[in-house]
Amino acid sequence: MLEIKNLHAKVGDTEILKGLDLTIEAGKVHAIMGPNGAGKSTLSYVLSGRDGYEVTEGSVLYKGKNLLEMEPEVRAGEGVFLAFQYPVEIPGVSTMNFLKAAVNSVRKYRGESEFDAMDFLKFVREQTKILNIDDDMLKRAVNVGFSGGEKKRAEVLQMAVLSPAFAVLDETDSGLDVDALRIVGEGVTALRSPERSMLVITHYQRLLDYIVPDVVHVLADGKIVDTGDKNLAIELEKNGYANYVEAAA
Amino acid sequence: MNALSPLSQSFIDQHGDAEFTARAPWLDQLRQSGLENFSSQGLPTPSVEEWKYTNLKVLEKLDVSTSSEAAAVDPAELIWLPADMASHKLVFVNGRYSQELSEIGELPDGVKVLSLAEAMISESELLADNLGKIGSIENAPVLALNTAFINDGYVVIVEKAELEKPIEVVFVNKADASSSNHSRNLVVAKDNARATILERHIGEGDYLANHGFEVLVEGGSHVKHYRLFEDGAAGINLSTAKASVGKDATYDSFVLSIGGRLNRNEIHVACKEPGAHTNLNGVYVGRDSQHIDNTTQIDHLVPNTTSKETYKGALDGKSRGVFQGAINVAVGADGTDGQMSNKTLLLSDESEIDSKPQLEIFADDVKCAHGFTAGELEETSLFYLRSRGIPEAAARAMLVEGFLAEVVEAGVDEEYQEIFKAKISVWMEN
Numbered sequence: 001m002l003e004i005k006n007l008h009a010k011v012g013d014t015e016i017l018k019g020l021d022l023t024i025e026a027g028k029v030h031a032i033m034g035p036n037g038a039g040k041s042t043l044s045y046v047l048s049g050r051d052g053y054e055v056t057e058g059s060v061l062y063k064g065k066n067l068l069e070m071e072p073e074v075r076a077g078e079g080v081f082l083a084f085q086y087p088v089e090i091p092g093v094s095t096m097n098f099l100k101a102a103v104n105s106v107r108k109y110r111g112e113s114e115f116d117a118m119d120f121l122k123f124v125r126e127q128t129k130i131l132n133i134d135d136d137m138l139k140r141a142v143n144v145g146f147s148g149g150e151k152k153r154a155e156v157l158q159m160a161v162l163s164p165a166f167a168v169l170d171e172t173d174s175g176l177d178v179d180a181l182r183i184v185g186e187g188v189t190a191l192r193s194p195e196r197s198m199l200v201i202t203h204y205q206r207l208l209d210y211i212v213p214d215v216v217h218v219l220a221d222g223k224i225v226d227t228g229d230k231n232l233a234i235e236l237e238k239n240g241y242a243n244y245v246e247a248a249a
Numbered sequence: 250m251n252a253l254s255p256l257s258q259s260f261i262d263q264h265g266d267a268e269f270t271a272r273a274p275w276l277d278q279l280r281q282s283g284l285e286n287f288s289s290q291g292l293p294t295p296s297v298e299e300w301k302y303t304n305l306k307v308l309e310k311l312d313v314s315t316s317s318e319a320a321a322v323d324p325a326e327l328i329w330l331p332a333d334m335a336s337h338k339l340v341f342v343n344g345r346y347s348q349e350l351s352e353i354g355e356l357p358d359g360v361k362v363l364s365l366a367e368a369m370i371s372e373s374e375l376l377a378d379n380l381g382k383i384g385s386i387e388n389a390p391v392l393a394l395n396t397a398f399i400n401d402g403y404v405v406i407v408e409k410a411e412l413e414k415p416i417e418v419v420f421v422n423k424a425d426a427s428s429s430n431h432s433r434n435l436v437v438a439k440d441n442a443r444a445t446i447l448e449r450h451i452g453e454g455d456y457l458a459n460h461g462f463e464v465l466v467e468g469g470s471h472v473k474h475y476r477l478f479e480d481g482a483a484g485i486n487l488s489t490a491k492a493s494v495g496k497d498a499t500y501d502s503f504v505l506s507i508g509g510r511l512n513r514n515e516i517h518v519a520c521k522e523p524g525a526h527t528n529l530n531g532v533y534v535g536r537d538s539q540h541i542d543n544t545t546q547i548d549h550l551v552p553n554t555t556s557k558e559t560y561k562g563a564l565d566g567k568s569r570g571v572f573q574g575a576i577n578v579a580v581g582a583d584g585t586d587g588q589m590s591n592k593t594l595l596l597s598d599e600s601e602i603d604s605k606p607q608l609e610i611f612a613d614d615v616k617c618a619h620g621f622t623a624g625e626l627e628e629t630s631l632f633y634l635r636s637r638g639i640p641e642a643a644a645r646a647m648l649v650e651g652f653l654a655e656v657v658e659a660g661v662d663e664e665y666q667e668i669f670k671a672k673i674s675v676w677m678e679n
Contacts (some may be wrong), residue, residue, distance in 0.1 A: 048636050051628060076638030088633035092651030092658070101647060102637035109638060141651070158637060 001026045001063065001166055001197040008057035008222075009039075009046050016042040018222035019058070024166070024215075027194040031208055032201045033233060034219035035241040040201045041085060043219070044170040047199075048082035049075050062166065076102075077109030079165035083155040083172050090142035095154065098142045099124060103161050127160045131187045149180030156187040167191075168199045173207035185210020205237035220244040256309050257291030260394060260429075263313060269400045271369040276399065279381045283396025290390050299388075302571040302603040303513055303542040308485060311427040311455055318343060320423035324350060327419050329449050329477070330668060336417035336447070337362050339403050343422055344430030344458070346401050350419075359410030359442070365433060368404040375406065379435055383463035384491030384517070391515075392489040395461035398431035402461075405435070407442035407470070415445040415665070420460070422452030422484060429457035436463070438470035438498075445473040447665065451508075452481040460488040467495035474502045475661055477672060480509030482537075489515045494554075497524035503660040504531040505669050506541045507676055513542040520547070520554035530660025531560040532653045532669070534676050535568030535600070542571035549577065549615075553584040561656045562593045563649050564600035575607040576617055583614040593623040594649060646677045 002024040009017040016039045024030050034040055045053045047060065049072040060067040067075065090098065103123075104114040115123060128135060131153050143151050152172055159167055169188065173181055188211050192198070200211055208216075208230065216233045218226040218241070225244050226232065253261070264284055269276075292308070293300040322342050327350065330336060339362070340350035346364035353362050361372065368376055386393040403418055420432065438444055450458065458480070466472045472492075480486045486509050492500045506512045518527045533541040547556045562570050576587040593602040606619040626648050634644035650673055657669045 050632050050636075071641070072632060072635040073638050073640050073644075076636060082636055084633065088627075088630050090630055090633070090648065090651055092654035093647055098634075098637075098647070101639050101643065102634075105640060105643070106638035141655075162638065 002199075003061040004058070006058035007046070007055065007060065009042060009053055009055045011042060011053055015056070016222055017046065020219070020223055022217065022224060024197045024199060026197055028214045029192065029198045029200060029211065030215045030217065031213035031233060032199060032217050032219050033203065033205070033236055035245055036203070038219045039222045040219055041170060044082055044168045044201055047168055048072060048080065073105065074109070076162065077106050081159050081162055081164035081167040083152075083159055083167065083169040085171040085174055087143045087146075087151040087155055089144045091144055093142050094139055095142050096124070096138040099138070099158065099161055102158065106162055124161060127157055130190060131157055131160070132183055133157055148175035149177065149183070152176055152180065152184050153187065156184055156191075160187070160191060165195060166197045166199070168201065170201045171203065172200070173202055173204060181207065182210060205233045208233045218244055220247070253288070253291040256313070257287070259313050260397075261288055264397055267398065271366050271400050273369060273373060273377070275377045276369070276380075280397050280399055282381070283386060283393045283399070286386050286393035287390055287397055292394070293390050299544065299573070302573075303511070303540065307511055308457060311429065311457055311485070313427075313429045313457060318428070319345060320425070322347070322350060322421055322423060326451070327421065329419070330417060330447065335414045337412075337414055338417040338419070339364065340419045340421065341401070341403070341432060343424070343428070344401060344420075344432045346403075357410050357412065359408045360412055361404070361406040362416055363404055365402040365404050365435070366400070372404065372406065375437065376404070376435065379437060379463060379465060380433070383465050383493045384461065384489070389489060391459060391487050392461050392491070395431045395433060395459050395489065399433040399461075400431075402432040402434040405437070405444060405446065407438045407444045409440040409442065411443040412445065415447045418446060418448040420448070420450045420458060422454070422456045422458050422481070424452070424454030424456035427455035429459065431459045431461070433461045434463070436472060436474070437465045438472045439465075439467045440470065441468060442470040445662070445665075446475065447668075448474070448476040450476070450478045450480055450486055452484040454481060455483045457485045457487070460486070462488065462490035464490065464492040464500060466492065466498040466500045469497040471499045472501070473662065474500070475665060475669075476502075476504045477669065478504065478506045478509060478512050478514070479672065480512065482508070482510060484509045485511045487513045490517070492516070492518045492527070494518060494520050494522075494525040494527055496522040499526045499528070501528045501660070502530070503657075503669075504543065505672060506531070506533040506543070507672055509539065511540045513544065515544045517546045518548070518556070520549050520556065521551065523551055523553040525554040527556045528660060529556070529558040530656050532656050532673065533560070533562035533570055534653070534673065535562070535564045535570060536566040537568060538566070539568040540571075541568070542573075544571070544573040546575040546577065547587060548579065549582045549585040549587060550579045552582055554582065555586040556588070558589040559656050559659060560591045561653055562602065563596055563653060564593060564602060565596040567597075567599045569600065570602040572602065572604045573607070574605070574619065575609070576619075578610040578612050578615050578617065580611040582612045585612060585615040585617065587615070587617040589619040591621045592652075594652060595623060595625060596649070650674060650677055
């Protein structure tokens with residue numbers, strides 16, 4: 001599904017990713033854990049195509065295609081999704097209109113027929129029920145005045161309706177209390193399927209109680225420095241990142 | 250007296266030849282005072298602070314010696330409200346009331362909606378009491394010019410009554426040859442009256458439409474004045490509105506400026522008695538070399554009056570926007586709350602906004618704030634939408650529309666919002 005080889009990327013003049021290798025197979029959930037400043041968010045932005053993140057070396061193949069050449073909207077059309085650590089507020093645009101524009105753009109890209117307003121409403125309501133999202137939220141402007149939990153649930157809702165083949169979840173647990181974490185975790189878990197891969201980026205192990213990963217990697221100083229199964233996350237929770245940070249430095 | 254410019258002089262010459270149908274000694278006197286006031290200063294130039302950013306030199310291309318004549322109008326082009334929205338409708342063609350295109354219909358007791366020419370006959374006393382009284386022409390040469398030419402316009406009088414249907418007004422300009430006209434309009438709302446006015450300005454050809462509005466809102470009344478300026482590409486629209494707001498009364502103004510070569514929209518609101526409140530909201534969008542000027546002044550004259558003002562714009566091409574917002578708090582006007590904000594998206598390198606806030610506060614216990622921003626779309630927002638599959642152009646349009654829609658939602662009753670939002674969407678598509 002995704003094959004990252006020797007990825008180097010910089011922001012401004014600072015090199016953040018320094019030769020990252022990572023392969024994710026179809027249907028697998030990989031977690032990346034690491035200390036602050038390791039390059040976790042940079043990796044998520046490089047994969048989703050944000051301006052200002054310059055790849056200087058290496059390659060990223062997604063379903064055999066060169067992901068780095070694609071515009072952000074093309075990546076979305078191809079099935080790449082990023083759940084933002086800090087979802088962006090879009091004043092004046094209702095969540096419903098935003099979702100409809102996004103879903104229809106992606107459907108158009110994929111050669112599928114676009115939803116009309118009625119069909120879309122039905123389609124969205126199936127998803128909001130699962131995620132315990134109040135329909136009232138759909139009328140409100142995107143993320144404006146949303147609580148931390150509502151923002152993250154809205155991200156998962158977007159993921160559900162866009163039906164990506166590969167989703168990156170960037171610190172989805174940040175800003176969530178235990179109840180919100182459970183709802184979001186269960187929502188994501190419900191979206192696991194043999195055709196869908198995920199990359200869960202997190203600082204803490206607690207999210208991984210709800211989204212149980214197949215593989216866990218440790219990212220430190222721009223590189224993957226360790227790989228294991230879900231027990232690696234538990235170990236990290238106990239011992240912290242100190243050993244990896246020292247080794248990398 | 251300074252020598253007047255040929256342009257200003259031509260208005261005065263035109264006045265000598267003008268034939269006014271609305272006649273009364275007091276009205277002749279009022280026109281004369283307007284003419285004298287205008288003659289003493291002429292049209293404003295950028296050397297006048299209030300006109301620093303808007304140059305009326307563009308008017309020189311117009312042959313103003315001609316007053317607009319009657320013209321044929323296709324009723325179909327006047328339609329702008331949803332088919333199922335009933336209204337009391339008045340149409341003015343080149344500044345003159347058109348009986349055949351208007352449809353005022355049944356009015357509840359306590360409500361009068363009519364043309365100024367008709368009101369000169371049936372409501373002469375009320376006109377004499379109010380015209381030229383609500384809006385001073387001191388330091389207002391464009392309104393003085395309008396006053397010199399008072400002859401027609403709309404008159405709305407609502408006392409102890411609630412108007413359920415909106416009053417719909419369409420000003421249409423059809424200029425075969427370049428020409429000018431000056432409508433003068435009056436709204437009087439007293440004793441817990443309620444009225445909504447939906448006003449639309451359209452036109453074709455080279456013209457100057459110089460509108461004057463006087464609005465009196467008293468005794469717990471609430472007037473909502475929503476205006477759409479979509480003049481023709483060569484049209485010049487100068488509008489001056491003066492509102493006087495009394496005890497526990499509210500004047501709401503919403504303005505959408507979307508067309509015309511030059512649109513100056515000036516609104517002065519005087520909060521004259523405790524509990525007076527005004528909401529001034531506006532959206533302006535420009536492209537090519539359009540010039541859109543929103544100039545407002547709110548005077549808080551007594552204790553415990555409030556105002557809230559938000560103007561937002563999106564400027565493309567070589568268009569230029571002007572926002573001048575003055576809030577004056579008089580001595581002793583404690584408990585004033587005045588909030589003002591102006592935000593502009595500059596969609597091209599050559600577009601420009603001149604934004605000038607002006608707070609003059611002579612009372613101690615007041616809450617006044619203003620905020621001004623101008624800039625491009627947020628990169629983060631754009632990336633967020635694109636990462637959801639929305640192509641860049643559509644994402645930009647969505648962000649601009651959302652940015653502007655916020656003001657429509659804040660400033661317009663829900664049932665009328667779509668009328669204005671749809672106009673913005675159409676503008677975005679072009």
